[in-house]
Amino acid sequence: xxxxxxxxxxxxxxxxxxxxxxxxxxxxxxxxxxxxxxxxxxxxxxxxxxxxxxxxxxxxxxxxxxxxxxxxxxxxxxxxxxxxxxxxxxxxxxxxxxxxxxxxxxxxxxxxxxxxxxxxxxxxxxxxxxxxxxxxxxxxxxxxxxxxxxxxxxxxxxxxxxxxxxxxxxxxxxxxxxxxxxxxxxxxxxxxxxxxxxxxxxxxxxxxxxxxxxxxxxxxxxxxxxxxxxxxxxxxxxxxxxxxxxxxxxxxxxxxxxxxxxxxxxxxxxxxxxxxxxxxxxxxxxxxxxxxxxxxxxxxxxxxxxxxxxxxxxxxxxxxxxxxxxxxxxxxxxxxxxxxxxxxxxxxxxxxxx
Numbered sequence: 001x002x003x004x005x006x007x008x009x010x011x012x013x014x015x016x017x018x019x020x021x022x023x024x025x026x027x028x029x030x031x032x033x034x035x036x037x038x039x040x041x042x043x044x045x046x047x048x049x050x051x052x053x054x055x056x057x058x059x060x061x062x063x064x065x066x067x068x069x070x071x072x073x074x075x076x077x078x079x080x081x082x083x084x085x086x087x088x089x090x091x092x093x094x095x096x097x098x099x100x101x102x103x104x105x106x107x108x109x110x111x112x113x114x115x116x117x118x119x120x121x122x123x124x125x126x127x128x129x130x131x132x133x134x135x136x137x138x139x140x141x142x143x144x145x146x147x148x149x150x151x152x153x154x155x156x157x158x159x160x161x162x163x164x165x166x167x168x169x170x171x172x173x174x175x176x177x178x179x180x181x182x183x184x185x186x187x188x189x190x191x192x193x194x195x196x197x198x199x200x201x202x203x204x205x206x207x208x209x210x211x212x213x214x215x216x217x218x219x220x221x222x223x224x225x226x227x228x229x230x231x232x233x234x235x236x237x238x239x240x241x242x243x244x245x246x247x248x249x250x251x252x253x254x255x256x257x258x259x260x261x262x263x264x265x266x267x268x269x270x271x272x273x274x275x276x277x278x279x280x281x282x283x284x285x286x287x288x289x290x291x292x293x294x295x296x297x298x299x300x301x302x303x304x305x306x307x308x309x310x311x312x313x314x315x316x317x318x319x320x321x322x323x324x325x326x327x328x329x330x331x332x333x334x335x336x337x338x339x340x341x342x343x344x345x346x347x348x349x350x351x352x353x354x
Contacts, residue, residue: 004028006334007183007191009169012041013147013319014312015194016154017327020076023161025331030186031158032167038258040196040288041319045217045238045248046145047230048321049090050115056106056137058115059318060297060343065325066141072324073145080153084146088239091119091127091229093136093275100134107137115139129227131275144230144238145320171203176306190334192310197256197289204303205311207353208346209294212256213317216264217248219284222276235271245280247272260285292316298326300333301346304353310334311346 008019011033019031048069050062059065073085094100107116121135158164174191175182181191197212199205222237222245231237238246250264265285291314293299299314312330315322332338342348 002186004030004186004188005190007032007181007186007188008194009191010194010196011151011155012039012194012196013323014196014315016151017323018192018194018312018330019158020154021327021331023163025335029163031164032169033164034168035166036168037198040290041151042148043217043286043288044147044319045246046147046320047236047238048145049139049142051112051139056103056110056112059321061325065321069321069324080157082149082153084149087143089229090139090142090232091136092139092232093127093130093132094134095233097134103137115141127227129225129276129278130231131277138229142230147320176309181308190308190310192312194312196291196313199291199311199313204309208299208349209352210314211253211292211294213290213292214252214256214287215249215290216260216268216285216287217246218265218268218282220245220247220280220282222280223278225278231275233275235268237272237276256289258287258289260287290316298322298344299346300326300330300340300344304350
């Protein structure tokens with residue numbers, strides 16, 4: 001029987017980063033991952049953006065998480081000898097005069113100068129591929145992570161470390177006692193479920209109030225596209241290089257599946273056509289289910305009855321932003337008894353458990 005410290009179930013963004021942190025803390029782990037299942041991590045746009053929404057809301061904990069994620073991903077790129085972290089900033093062209101006045105008022109009212117720069121129409125010649133008659137807002141500390149590439153490199157790392165196992169987890173095979181858990185001959189001090197949307201089928205954590213959202217994106221070739229920033233006017237364009245772009249994204253709450261749809265393609269194309277001037281060809285379409293939550297905060301902590309059964313989930317649409325910081329928070333919670341941020345601790349939903 002293999003004796004280890006942690007069993008990690010799932011190897012998406014959450015499971016990968018937490019497993020990595022535990023390994024670096026010299027903990028003995030095993031990562032169990034069902035490679036037959038589609039995952040949101042493998043189709044995610046991977047955008048990180050400190051200022052979001054129609055009211056220019058600052059991302060929760062932005063001043064802490066954005067410097068942390070930058071240092072983390074840059075360090076990880078060096079260790080893995082690959083490039084997946086892209087600081088591109090984000091440009092929001094004003095859709096009309098009303099929106100322009102609204103955004104300019106908000107930038108003054110909320111002192112967003114550390115993140116936002118106003119681009120006047122007279123200084124916006126770099127954006128000839130889009131409708132940009134009124135100028136827009138340029139957000140710094142933004143960009144995107146090639147999540148698929150990062151996850152593949154994490155998997156290679158775990159395999160090299162001999163801590164990775166392809167496994168469709170069988171919940172009924174998990175034996176839980178006061179001081180340990182046992183799963184198919186693996187004895188561990190603790191088990192942590194990092195299953196994304198599939199946690200809704202986990203008998204230990206299916207009571208947590210997820211609010212999953214399906215999202216579709218398009219892969220495209222855009223003629224003569226030289227804009228280096230992410231363009232966002234409700235829907236977004238991520239430049240992937242060599243005139244290749246990703247368009248997105250839809251948010252669907254009533255049809256939760258992994259299927260791409262003609263409706264999704266038409267919606268994205270229609271929205272992007274309102275501001276993209278260059279001709280493009282759609283080369284692919286992807287769909288995923290985001291593990292979003294009712295209160296838009298992560299689900300982190302231990303089961304109400306089983307002190308050695310944990311969850312690390314619910315990072316939602318901001319997975320690449322939140323995961324580095326909260327993987328470190330989870331590590332300190334597990335190994336140093338650090339108190340979790342109350343807004344992320346699943347204790348806030350213990351009353352729902354029965």
